[in-house]
Amino acid sequence: MAGPVKDREAFQRLSFLYQAAHCVLAQDPTNQALARFYCHTERTIAKRLVLRRDPSVKRTLCRGCSSLLIPGLTCTQRQRRCRGQRWTVQTCLTCQRSQRFLNDPDHLLWGDRPEAQLGSQADLKPPQPLPNAAHPIPAHLPEEKV
Amino acid sequence: MSQQAREDQLQRKAVVLEYSTRRKQKEKKKKSKGLSARQRRELRLFDIKPEQQRYSLFLPLHELWKQYIRDLCGGLKPDTQPQMIQAKLLKADLHGALVSVTKSKCPSYVGVTGILLQETKYVFKILTKEDRLKVVPKLNCVFTVEIDGFISYIYGSKFRLRSSERSAKKFKAKGTVDL
Numbered sequence: 376m377a378g379p380v381k382d383r384e385a386f387q388r389l390s391f392l393y394q395a396a397h398c399v400l401a402q403d404p405t406n407q408a409l410a411r412f413y414c415h416t417e418r419t420i421a422k423r424l425v426l427r428r429d430p431s432v433k434r435t436l437c438r439g440c441s442s443l444l445i446p447g448l449t450c451t452q453r454q455r456r457c458r459g460q461r462w463t464v465q466t467c468l469t470c471q472r473s474q475r476f477l478n479d480p481d482h483l484l485w486g487d488r489p490e491a492q493l494g495s496q497a498d499l500k501p502p503q504p505l506p507n508a509a510h511p512i513p514a515h516l517p518e519e520k521v
Numbered sequence: 522m523s524q525q526a527r528e529d530q531l532q533r534k535a536v537v538l539e540y541s542t543r544r545k546q547k548e549k550k551k552k553s554k555g556l557s558a559r560q561r562r563e564l565r566l567f568d569i570k571p572e573q574q575r576y577s578l579f580l581p582l583h584e585l586w587k588q589y590i591r592d593l594c595g596g597l598k599p600d601t602q603p604q605m606i607q608a609k610l611l612k613a614d615l616h617g618a619l620v621s622v623t624k625s626k627c628p629s630y631v632g633v634t635g636i637l638l639q640e641t642k643y644v645f646k647i648l649t650k651e652d653r654l655k656v657v658p659k660l661n662c663v664f665t666v667e668i669d670g671f672i673s674y675i676y677g678s679k680f681r682l683r684s685s686e687r688s689a690k691k692f693k694a695k696g697t698v699d700l
Contacts, residue, residue: 384593385688388614391589395617398585402578411565412639413616419685440563469563 385424392417396443399401404448409441434465438490439472565653567639567646576650579617579636588618590668606671612688615640615666620647621673624663635659640684645677 396413399406418441421428435444446452449468466473576631593609621634635649647655659677666673682690 384609384612385588387593388612388688391614392616393584395585398582399579400579401573406574408565408567409638412567415565416614416616416683416685419683420688423685423689440565500621 382424382426386418387427389417389420389426389428392420395463400443400445400448407442407449411440411469414443415441417441434474434476437467437472438474440467442467442469442472571680574649575652578640579648581621582617583636588670589614603671603673606668610666610673611692614684614688616684618666618668620645620664620666620675622657622662623665626661630657630662642683643681651699 392413393487396410396417396447399413400410418436424444426507436442437444437450444450444465444467446465450465453464453466455462455464460477463476464473465476588608590613593613594606615637616639618637619634620637622630622632625631633647633649633655635647635655636646637645638654639646643659645657645659647657649655659681662677664675664677666675679692680687
């Protein structure tokens with residue numbers, strides 16, 4: 376499924392904003408306001424155009440204050456046990472909002488389901504945060520999901 | 522009979538006594554979906570301290586933007602019609618672009634050049650080479666964006682939207698394009 380043209384441009388824009396936020400944070404770890412602004416713009420665009428995003432990308436954005444979550448820098452990540460299962464708890468440092476993810480070694484198959492494989496023209500992992508120089512990461516739809 | 526009927530009616534009538542409704546304890550705090558006022562109070566926007574972050578720190582951002590635009594248009598300079606580039610630019614994101622103000626109703630804004638850091642509804646925030654954050658209103662201003670030899674003029678008066686809304690909106694040519 377090729378997908379309509381407008382969506383492709385929109386997805387490119389989303390991915391550009393995401394990489395730009397990473398770039399800004401890489402340059403200057405103390406200035407989170409700009410990264411937050413970019414992520415907020417991103418979220419508004421996705422909301423306006425109703426675009427689906429890959430869950431691995433969604434997890435790195437805080438839902439409350441829409442800042443970019445980087446464990447160690449903007450958020451804390453702990454592992455807890457709750458009711459006999461292992462959860463990973465991510466807490467955003469700005470709005471104190473926590474997210475919990477189930478962490479079960481037996482259940483790592485959701486990314487390999489056949490529907491995900493059909494639509495994965497691009498890689499399913501989020502773009503790496505850029506170090507100092509700008510790497511030529513192709514901004515090709517990392518978030519599009521069939 | 523009528524008296525019996527009347528009595529019946531009286532006896533079966535529902536009489537409303539005093540009542541008191543207990544309001545559910547004041548709707549619980551919404552699950553923080555949109556803490557708008559509180560969000561803004563946390564100064565999501567820029568603060569002045571980053572002015573000490575030099576212009577050079579944002580150059581990689583500019584490189585990233587250039588690659589993004591090149592990728593978006595899919596070609597450098599050959600025979601791509603300017604129409605396509607313009608149409609794509611309308612929906613594209615301008616954060617990190619090198620913009621300069623060519624014409625403006627207020628002469629002190631003309632000539633401001635720098636990297637676009639933030640775009641809000643009515644304003645561009647531009648960081649100049651001398652590390653000064655300039656806040657330029659979009660009204661009555663013409664901005665120049667240059668990419669790979671293509672120069673486009675952006676009429677700020679038509680662009681008075683948040684950048685996220687811009688990609689969702691279709692533009693019509695309406696009215697005169699004058700300052």
